[in-house]
Amino acid sequence: MADLGRMIASKQVSPVEVVSAHLDRISALDSKLRAFITVCADAALESARAAEADLMAGRPVGPLHGVPWAPKDLYSTKGVRTTGGSKILADSVPAADATVVVRLARAGAILLGKLNMHEFAYGPEGINAHYGDTRNPWSADAHRIAGGSSSGSGAAVAAGLAPGSLGSDTGGSIRIPASLCGITGLKPTYGRASRAGVLPLAWSMDHVGPMTRSARDCALMLGAIAGYDPADPTTSVLPVPDYAAALTGEVKGLRVGLLRAHFTDVAAPDVRAAVEAAATQLERAGAVVDEVNLTQITHVGTASAAIVASEALAYHAAWMRSRPQDYQPDVRERLRMGAFVSGAHYVRSQQVRALAAREVDEVLARRDVLLAPATPLAAPVLGERETTLGDGPSDVRTALLRCTRPFNFSGHPACAAPCGFTVSGLPIGLQVVGRPFDEATVLRVVDAYQRITDWHTRRPVAA
């Protein structure tokens, strides 16, 4: 996105050429990938022509002027249906844009369409009974999942159907598809970017953030969307730093903790080796790396599940009474679980959350960032239900959420980025976790890593 923005601003390419090229790729590839739910071809071309006219007239333009993008289909878009990947909202057309959509438009970005997702964002696989299962572009025969819930975002960015996207992340829904599709995805600190106008899954766990091909592009998008929003009372009034300026390429002296138990040590052997190699590369670049464990981690899965199930059912209760048949089966079953979590269970889980967040703070008091796998396994085959990790058998869903969910629970910023490939050619994702509201250091570490490796520049066969 940064490169496209520069090329457009310097008139090397026109917004119309860029948007047309992406629409052509969508036409050529999306019947196989199923990344888009809605394509706004005419509106995108009209916006591109207006952007071109602004440029030729010498009017001031934003940093993303003429650059196309596409959000997960749970961001409200004025006049463009916002389905949440559901049948229930199939014909829902918002009257206003989500705050972050407005902010990207002000920066000059052009909406290409809306991206597929796990129904109502309630699943890490990225499957969808209503709009088709998004396929992983790295899987030559299209039989592997893209990961979810922001599955269309992961596949579209990886395959070059859109240079950037906004996903949402309640248990890993930005970082899981980023990991499985070989792109860079940032879950900012809770409160850094507005959730106003974004369909909720679980209010206290939901985060919105960019999904792009590099840390540099994530910095650009985050800079455009971050900051206080009176429409979202949980947003912070802290100033938004210049994230792009923080990308110095320098990690000398930075203290990096490699998360061992529960994270790196239980990952599939090729994932573990790739993450350990990334730690070694950062060490060679001057970072000071040590190993660390989180002791409260064993309770995070239970407490997170209780919180998400409760909040999700609260949001969906009316539809679960009147239209249960319109949910896809796995989502309906997960929503039903919320009916059996008591108020006392919910509060107890929030107490566990306070303990876990405190522990992550304490670990980060002595370190700048933490490293872990983004997912402990590469993209599973569609329909695969069981896998085996270093500590035994696990259902695929739990395995996918394992390394990401703790930082939704704690609220810390975390970024997934490619750090290698399995022997069968599937991307492996690294996760970098930082201090609250210190996305700048997280992005700085990922960017520095991307300057000394080329994993993020590789493209799938399908693209």
Next chain:
Amino acid sequence: MLARMEISVELLKRTAALGGFDWSDAELEPIRPAVARLLEALERLEQLPLGDVEPTTQYRVI
């Protein structure tokens, strides 16, 4: 505690009804084992020393 009771479909049905959900045996039986596991796990949280820990519903908002 609920988790120490046998988690039957009938119990789930009555509990769901308290929340206004009219779900059938056929709809509840598939999730019964998962509910039992979740309740057992939640019961284990009771053993943690959480007495003086303030619950948080949101991360630090500044």
